[in-house]
Amino acid sequence: MFLYSLMGFAFLLAIFGIDLADLVIILGVIIPPYFQEKLIKRLGLDKMEVVLDDIKLARKKMIKRSLWQALLVALIFLVTAIYLWTSGMAQDGFYTFDFYFFKTIPLLMLIFFVLAFFTYYLINRRKIRIVED
Structure with a gap:
């Protein structure tokens, strides 16, 4: 559900001609470590x-x-x-x-x-x- 809302947000930004660089930075840098840390905590590896x-x-x-x-x-x-x-x-x-x-x-x-x-x-x-x- 979260990814669908991000894709919808990116689509709206693209329609209105807003630069997508900030969204790419958020998707590429911030979100993957967040999910990795969440998985590590769930497995108890920390x-x-x-x-x-x-x-x-x-x-x-x-x-x-x-x-x-x-x-x-x-x-x-x-x-x-x-x-x-x-x-x-x-x-x-x-x-x-x-x-x-x-x-x-x-x-x-x-x-x-x-x-x-x-x-x-x-x-x-x-x-x-x-x-x-």
């Missing part, structure tokens, strides 16, 4: 069951997973910032290129990366289950 001796190794693995997830958030933020600049929305706020890309974007990326890392780290640590022998 949880890790370890014995008490391997708890340090499991924590290291979860830190790596948190790091990769936070890097993905930073990459999505960077792509969004580039899109805002190329679409002209950032220039409407009277930002110069140097101020936007060398001061604003790195600072905001750092803030988003740190927040995403700690959030994913706390979430991923809860997914470690200790199994008794």
